[in-house]
Amino acid sequence: MFKVLTAVKVLATAAIASLVALSAQAADSISDFSLVDHNGKFFQLSRHTDKKAIVLFAHDDTRDVRRMVGELNEVMAQFDGQKVAFYMIDSSADASRAALVKIATKNEITLPILMDDSQIVAAELGISQLGDVVVIDPATKTVVYRGALNNRYAEGSKARNASEHYVVDALTAVLAGNEVAAAEVVGNGDAIEFTLPAAASISYSNDIVPILEQRCVSCHQEGGIAPFAMSNHQMIQGWSPMIREVLYTKRMPPGQVDSLYVNDFHDVYHITVEESQKLVQWIDAGAKNEDGTDALAKLRPVLAKWNHGEPDIIIQVPAQQIPATGVQDYRNLQIPLNLEKDVWVKAVEFVPGDSTVLHHIIAFAYGADGMNEFDLLNQGIGLGAYAPGNSINTYPDESGFPLKVGGGLMLQMHYTTTGKETTDASEIGLYLWDEPPARQVLGGSAAELEIDVPPFSTKEMVATKKFRKDSYLTMIGPHMHFRGYDANFKLVYPDGRTEEILNVPNYQFNWQKTYDFKEPLFIPAGTEMVFTGTFDNTEMNPFNPDPSSTISWGEQTWQEMFFGFFRYVEADSNI
Ligand code: HEC
CATH class of the missing domain: 3.40.30.10 (Glutaredoxin)
Structure with missing residues (x-):
């Protein structure tokens, strides 16, 4: 340095x-x-x-x-x-x-x-x-x-x-x-030692393109979910003032978590300190390419439809007509699977039909005796959930989600309108275990349904959930709506010790990320999960549709929810 x-x-x-x-x-x-x-x-x-x-x-x-x-x-x-x-x-x-x-x-x-x-x-x-x-x-x-x-x-x-x-x-x-x-x-304090790289030492091909490739291009490519493709140097240079701004405001990559937890989970979008520094210094020096060739234009990323390869079962969700305007109630679709034998799911992937209107899908399972509300609630976010940036749901080794003969999926679909009428034909891919796994994946949430946030105010919320048996936590995911400001998960162990396991300083409603642990976390019986979050119902919240209203619980995005979802498996085999 x-x-x-x-x-x-x-x-x-x-x-x-x-x-x-x-x-x-x-x-x-x-x-x-x-x-x-x-x-x-x-x-x-x-x-x-x-x-x-x-x-x-x-x-x-x-x-x-x-x-x-x-x-x-x-x-x-x-x-x-x-x-x-x-x-x-x-x-x-x-x-x-x-x-x-x-x-x-x-x-x-x-x-x-x-x-x-x-x-x-x-x-x-x-x-x-x-x-x-x-x-x-x-x-x-x-x-x-x-x-x-x-x-x-x-x-x-x-x-x-x-x-x-x-x-x-x-x-x-x-x-x-x-x-x-x-x-x-001018003050008389000690000079701060700056470690920012000098612009002259930053090469477009060797420094900038690899950062964009690793951190941005998965979404910013032709056909990707982002509004512009990082397809060549000219595009980057043209967008460079905006890129600088999203780096300064930590808006991109989206859904950033506290850097302490970046390595604990699969697929967390993030950018390192050194990478941000290089991008900013390079942009401030004019975002030039002096390499005589355009390494970014040569990348030609391939947009894979299924991240996990071809699924074992592909479900075509019946096409949904979405009007140009108006509030859309949740749609609950019952999809029979016509299975010939019971199967165990090991991963679920969603391919949105029209990602501009599809707000989320949550896939629950039901058995031969149909849907049972209690059963559904116990599934947390079910087999898996789609939200922008969160299309794949995986479970840990040796664990799966059962689907029974005579049963199927209950899909909770939520759409938002864009001013243009459209049709959404989404697909769901199920990846199956060849042999029944040792454990069944279970789900739940720390939830608070009593929500009451006065106009022009902020409010911190807490919800808890106790684990009755020794378990392994495999996924956590915060869920709030437009007033959600931050989210935090802690565990309080039976011996009184408290451990923070995830902090999301800037909760972004548009990015409903769930976080799959790389190593499932052991939870002794009697541990309490504490989910904390803040609602910002002030006019300082740029996403707030109406700071003058009192906020209560509701399904629509201008109402609020407060869920700390999780998935887990019990330590003892439960199959
Ligand atoms: C997971 C997908 C994803 C990744 C990864 C991602 N972006 Fe984006 N980006 C989006 C989407 C979607 C939008 C438009 C919606 C929004 O702003 O949230 C966007 C918007 C932007 C915008 C335009 C903002 C505006 O207001 O018009 C810029 C600039 C940008 N991204 C830069 C980056 C950079 C730089 C990286 C990598 C360091 C990156 N993005 C990584 C999905 C992504």
Whole structure:
């Protein structure tokens, strides 16, 4: 790793006297950005436009910074109850969440510490030294002040006590709707070591194309579910401002989970810190291809219809007419399977007919005696569920889902309208075990049906479920609707120990991901699953169709649900 201080927007390099008023550069326009804090909570700048100012303090666990925190607390107290929100930002490339939690406890830090592990936000905001304070006007996405907290911490200062309070002055001006007089005062904190790769060292063919291929092209290809195909350099260059934005806001790849859990599950979309850095640096340098050949155009990815190969049973779901407009009630389709013998399913895959209208399918099984509501509820999300980005459902080794002679599938289908009439003819592929497996896959949920979220408010919800027998957890999946903001699964073991097993800082309704464990997780009898989530029914939630309504439980997307679904197998063979 080498330091490239010049590659980023370093504004504080000139060795000039401490006070510099930069009226022209002051109102630095910045990109919207999202970061996860040390508690695993999600922050997005554009979701804070109800504030007049956002204050970020460049944190690291150094003596100088610890010293400054007391003075920061005084500033916070001074603006208590006003439309100002304070955060710390940690751009040291090596800070882990667990380490930051310890530091916060030790140093009695109550502010969320935003983890800028890729350092791209520090670069964007022009933060170059520890202890720097940045004041952002979230409405205009501009930096209105940057630099030292007060004159004790200004470059070259020998002051023992602060007599000039730059951040206080800036906030006072912003709250009064006035221009900030001193927009930048160079601080005297230690320089942050930037590890961003220099643009000149990034090659389109060798660096950028492999990232796109691995992280994006499965959806962004001709016939894929994404709105544009990453088919050649020109496309990427044309879309590069948007690509930069989705990286800064962590919108793509979609359905990102807390990086702590990326390796615990199959098929989690994610992008590494180094990959994001390379893409952003390359885009900022003009997104050029200087390689004389277009490696992306040569890829020609093949869009496989079935990810698992040809299924043993293919079910053609009867074609569904979807009108141009109007709310669609759930459709429950009973599909007899006409099986000649009982079979055991080992994986299920869904191929949507028209993915623009198909919101979800949940496939439940029923037996020869027909459908029984209790039975269905015990299946959680049944054999499997389709939602965008979640077409395949697999079970662990040695376990399967039984389908009985005389029975079939009960499909719960949900459609949304797009303004265009269409027909959806989806298909379901079932992959079978040759021999009965050792265990039957079971399902369930930690659910809360009592939902009552007042207008313009947020609410944290908790639902629990106890496991009665020793089991292995194989899948978990949160389900909320448009107000869903974040989701979290924990286990409370019989000995009282609590373990977080998944954190989804930015729950996205459009991406109904379920998460299959790579290694099923042992759950001793008596363990309780705790599913926590937040509803955001404020106007700051860009997906909220109506913040002025009280939210209660309901099937439609503008109503809410609160389910922590799971699949498991019992430790003792139950067949
Ligand atoms: C699982 C499928 C999937 C993957 C993987 C994926 N995308 Fe997307 N992408 C989509 C879909 C679907 C949309 C449109 C809907 C949306 O914005 O959620 C989209 C939209 C976008 C947009 C346009 C946003 C807009 O508002 O118009 C950009 C830019 C983008 N993706 C970039 C990327 C990049 C870069 C990667 C890889 C790092 C990536 N995507 C990975 C499915 C995907």
